[in-house]
Amino acid sequence: MPLDRKAVPNDLRAFWMPFTSNRQFKSAPRMLVSAKDMHYTTADGRQILDGTAGLWCCNAGHCRPKITEAVQAQVAELDYAPAFQMGHPLAFELANRIVDIAPDGIDHVFYCNSGSEAVDTALKIALAYHRARGDAARTRLIGRERGYHGVGFGGISVGGIVNNRRFFGSLLTGVDHLPHTHLPENAFTKGQPENGANLADELERIVALHGADTIAAVIVEPMAGSTGVLLPPKGYLQRLRDITKKHGILLIFDEVITGFGRLGSPFAAQHFGVVPDMITCAKGLTNGVIPMGAVLTSAAIHDAFMQGPEHVIELFHGYTYSGNPVACAAGIATLETYQDEGLLTRAAQLESHWQEALHSLKGLPNVIDIRNMGLIGAVELQGIDGEPGKRGFDAFVRAYEAGILIRVTGDIIAMSPPLIISEAQIDELIGKLAEVLKSTA
Numbered sequence: 413m414p415l416d417r418k419a420v421p422n423d424l425r426a427f428w429m430p431f432t433s434n435r436q437f438k439s440a441p442r443m444l445v446s447a448k449d450m451h452y453t454t455a456d457g458r459q460i461l462d463g464t465a466g467l468w469c470c471n472a473g474h475c476r477p478k479i480t481e482a483v484q485a486q487v488a489e490l491d492y493a494p495a496f497q498m499g500h501p502l503a504f505e506l507a508n509r510i511v512d513i514a515p516d517g518i519d520h521v522f523y524c525n526s527g528s529e530a531v532d533t534a535l536k537i538a539l540a541y542h543r544a545r546g547d548a549a550r551t552r553l554i555g556r557e558r559g560y561h562g563v564g565f566g567g568i569s570v571g572g573i574v575n576n577r578r579f580f581g582s583l584l585t586g587v588d589h590l591p592h593t594h595l596p597e598n599a600f601t602k603g604q605p606e607n608g609a610n611l612a613d614e615l616e617r618i619v620a621l622h623g624a625d626t627i628a629a630v631i632v633e634p635m636a637g638s639t640g641v642l643l644p645p646k647g648y649l650q651r652l653r654d655i656t657k658k659h660g661i662l663l664i665f666d667e668v669i670t671g672f673g674r675l676g677s678p679f680a681a682q683h684f685g686v687v688p689d690m691i692t693c694a695k696g697l698t699n700g701v702i703p704m705g706a707v708l709t710s711a712a713i714h715d716a717f718m719q720g721p722e723h724v725i726e727l728f729h730g731y732t733y734s735g736n737p738v739a740c741a742a743g744i745a746t747l748e749t750y751q752d753e754g755l756l757t758r759a760a761q762l763e764s765h766w767q768e769a770l771h772s773l774k775g776l777p778n779v780i781d782i783r784n785m786g787l788i789g790a791v792e793l794q795g796i797d798g799e800p801g802k803r804g805f806d807a808f809v810r811a812y813e814a815g816i817l818i819r820v821t822g823d824i825i826a827m828s829p830p831l832i833i834s835e836a837q838i839d840e841l842i843g844k845l846a847e848v849l850k851s852t853a
């Protein structure tokens with residue numbers, strides 16, 4: 413008998429859910445059972461308009477035929493191949509395709525399985541790169557307040573979200589943080605804020621404190637997503653690039669969210685015209701279908717490792733599933749889908765409609781800021797005194813009941829719909845959110 417996947421399981425205890433209020437969820441489950449294009453279907457048969465591309469990852473929408481078919485065919489042809497000292501053609505093909513759409517100067521791809529692994533991989537490459545060049549004292553890593561770089565020890569050490577750090581011990585040593593770029597005077601700015609490029613100069617202060625010759629790398633999200641959509645002020649990223657270059661410090665852009673078209677260019681690096689030394693990506697790389705992440709590096713970084721006897725492994729790092737064949741097939745079909753449908757630049761076409769729709773929420777109860785760029789938007793709500801996050805969470809649950817999927821970080825609502833969204837669906841998403849905000853105390 414075929415499995416009835418739509419039935420709600422009657423025992424939810426065993427699964428300890430990630431980044432979830434488990435007890436609340438299990439008392440009133442929000443169960444998704446299928447998806448197509450812009451919509452999820454719930455266990456109780458309702459259609460939910462996806463305002464978040466799953467978790468910032470399904471950039472081409474859901475269950476897209478080319479990707480589904482590629483995965484089905486690949487799993488039947490070559491399910492797995494060892495990742496160390498062996499290869500298979502798709503891993504090379506996908507790497508070439510990624511480099512084709514990456515910024516000029518980014519030439520190599522190191523595979524992993526998630527954004528967190530991509531970040532830890534990039535930090536390790538940065539340390540080993542300096543060592544390979546005889547600059548072994550460069551061991552410090554610089555992140556940024558309110559940055560999110562996944563949940564590995566490297567990522568939470570350079571990250572700047574207090575709850576992701578405070579429960580987990582002393583983390584990596586030798587880490588410092590830039591200030592975040594979220595300034596009150598930029599509230600309700602449409603697109604990139606004017607004020608705050610000078611915050612990049614704080615890097616000079618950190619360099620003066622520690623000495624440039626002790627610093628390996630700076631890692632930032634070009635646009636900080638998970639912390640509640642914090643945009644880089646105009647000129648900020650270029651200044652970071654100038655200062656890092658001046659001091660021989662590597663610059664890593666964490667593009668796990670911004671990669672693959674979110675801002676209207678394949679990568680944020682191209683959108684802002686600032687090329688880092690490494691880019692971390694995941695999520696949209698396979699449209700979220702099969703877990704996969706990658707670190708993209710300059711030739712200079714890669715080539716620094718290509719020395720010594722040829723039989724010796726150059727980088728002692730990698731994962732059992734690095735470049736998994738099924739993930740590679742998903743990645744190739746995803747990039748083809750993006751290309752076929754012009755999705756890597758579609759956010760630029762939709763941006764003004766998205767921006768106007770989003771900013772129409774100004775003036776609704778408790779809305780204290782609205783921010784947007786590409787197909788990303790945030791609506792910040794005034795927190796309830798003594799109950800931080802409660803108003804945001806209530807809005808999230810009501811939105812789900814109203815038929816839209818949004819995300820909340822504390823009291824900040826974030827949206828990042830699939831890049832296939834139509835203007836009418838943008839209006840529907842924002843219209844339903846407006847009703848939710850009007851009814852949220």
Ligand SMILES: Cc1ncc(COP(=O)(O)O)c(C=O)c1O
Nearest residue numbers: 526527528560561562666668669
């Ligand atoms: C910028 C950034 N880096 C890293 C990660 C971690 O990715 P993953 O959850 O795939 O480990 C995320 C996830 O949202 C992210 O937004």
